[in-house]
Structure formats: C-alpha cells, structure tokens
Amino acid sequence: GAVVSQHPSWVICKSGTSVKIECRSLDFQATTMFWYRQFPKQSLMLMATSNEGSKATYEQGVEKDKFLINHASLTLSTLTVTSAHPEDSSFYICSARLDRGFYGYTFGSGTRLTVV
Amino acid sequence: GENVEQHPSTLSVQEGDSAVIKCTYSDSASNYFPWYKQELGKRPQLIIDIRSNVGEKKDQRIAVTLNKTAKHFSLHITETQPEDSAVYFCAPSLKGGTGKLIFGQGTTLQVKP
Numbered sequence: 001g002a003v004v005s006q007h008p009s010w011v012i013c014k015s016g017t018s019v020k021i022e023c024r025s026l027d028f029q030a031t032t033m034f035w036y037r038q039f040p041k042q043s044l045m046l047m048a049t050s051n052e053g054s055k056a057t058y059e060q061g062v063e064k065d066k067f068l069i070n071h072a073s074l075t076l077s078t079l080t081v082t083s084a085h086p087e088d089s090s091f092y093i094c095s096a097r098l099d100r101g102f103y104g105y106t107f108g109s110g111t112r113l114t115v116v
Numbered sequence: 117g118e119n120v121e122q123h124p125s126t127l128s129v130q131e132g133d134s135a136v137i138k139c140t141y142s143d144s145a146s147n148y149f150p151w152y153k154q155e156l157g158k159r160p161q162l163i164i165d166i167r168s169n170v171g172e173k174k175d176q177r178i179a180v181t182l183n184k185t186a187k188h189f190s191l192h193i194t195e196t197q198p199e200d201s202a203v204y205f206c207a208p209s210l211k212g213g214t215g216k217l218i219f220g221q222g223t224t225l226q227v228k229p
Contacts, residue, residue: 032214034217043205043220043221044219046217049214057214091157093160095217103148103211107159108159109159110159
C-alpha cells in the first residue's frame with residue numbers, strides 16, 4: 001500500500017516549452033506532497049511543499065512562477081516546469097507524507113527531464 | 117531551518133566488513149530520523165528509521181543509533197554485501213508541522229567483492 005505513481009518517468013523537451021509532471025496517490029489521500037529536484041551525483045533538494053486546496057510553499061531560491069505546483073485534489077499533485085531551459089534538466093521526484101497510524105513518507109518513481 | 121551534514125561522502129569497504137555513516141543535524145526539535153538508500157536513477161528507499169524516544173533500532177544487518185543530546189544519528193551496516201553498494205541519505209524531520217524531509221549530502225558506499 002501507500003503507492004505514489006509519478007508520470008512521465010522521462011521526458012525530453014525543447015527549450016522554452018513547458019512540461020507537466022504528475023504524482024498520483026493510488027490507495028491513500030495525500031494531504032501533503034513534497035517536490036524535490038536532484039542533479040547528478042547530488043542530494044535531493046526540496047523545492048516546495050504542497051497542501052491540498054492551498055498554495056504551495058516554496059523553498060528559498062525556488063522560482064514559484066517557473067515551477068508551478070497544483071494540488072487540487074487529495075490524490076493528485078502536479079509540477080509544471082514553465083519555459084524550460086537546459087539548466088532545468090534534472091531528476092524530479094515527489095513524496096507524500098503518510099500519517100495513518102504510522103509515520104513515514106512514500107516517493108514517486110521520479111521523472112528524468114532533459115531540456116534540449 | 118534544519119542544517120544537515122553527513123559523513124563521510126564516500127566509503128569503500130571490503131565485502132563482509134562493517135560500514136558506519138554519521139548524520140549531524142541542527143534542529144533540536146527534530147524527532148524522526150530515517151535513512152534512505154538510493155540506487156542510480158531510482159527513488160529513495162527507506163531502510164530504517166528511528167523516533168526520538170528510542171536510542172537504537174536494529175533490523176537484521178542494519179542498525180541506527182541516535183544521540184539527541186549531541187544531535188546526531190548513525191547508520192550501521194554489518195556484514196556488507198556488494199548489493200549494499202548505493203548512495204545513502206539521512207533526512208531528519210519534525211513529525212507534525214510541515215514534516216518536510218531535509219536530506220543530507222549523501223554517502224556513496226562501495227562494497228568490494
């Protein structure tokens with residue numbers, strides 16, 4: 001149980017276009033979703049925290065107008081990279097917090113974004 | 117905010133030896149201390165976690181020890197195997213509030229056969 005499905009697993013897009021990444025909780029309601037970015041050989045860097053029905057909270061240095069996060073339902077959170085540039089190429093991964101009698105987190109499988 | 121430091125950044129051991137990775141954090145309010153294993157291109161996998169009311173937890177070859185006074189916790193892997201080779205991350209957090217995980221820099225463990 002507690003599976004987060006993330007799509008697409010990889011995407012190549014042209015510079016200047018937008019890309020949407022979806023994370024869907026399959027068997028639970030994800031009230032809180034976290035979005036991370038991971039560059040090669042680096043750690044996971046938290047980009048933002050999204051709560052269902054409210055605006056996302058962005059970490060310092062993350063452009064909220066470039067990385068649009070929508071968490072309109074308890075089972076779906078999306079990250080849209082707008083006007084993508086080659087430096088946005090990275091591994092993006094979502095994570096939902098679990099609070100169902102035990103505490104922990106479940107991660108999506110990640111999206112490899114390449115901007116050409 | 118939480119400042120997390122992880123050491124060492126790389127660790128190479130012979131198969132069968134033990135490996136220890138240490139994580140130091142700054143927020144004394146942190147009360148949840150997980151360790152994740154990440155293989156190349158894949159999602160992090162929880163391998164063990166500990167809560168603040170416990171000093172040590174063991175699961176077969178893996179153990180975690182916590183020193184809340186000194187604000188550090190460590191991952192111990194005994195009888196290492198080649199399949200333990202991966203990047204390991206600590207991510208202390210506060211249950212309640214935002215609950216966000218702030219990851220350490222990671223430790224690349226290489227187990228030589």
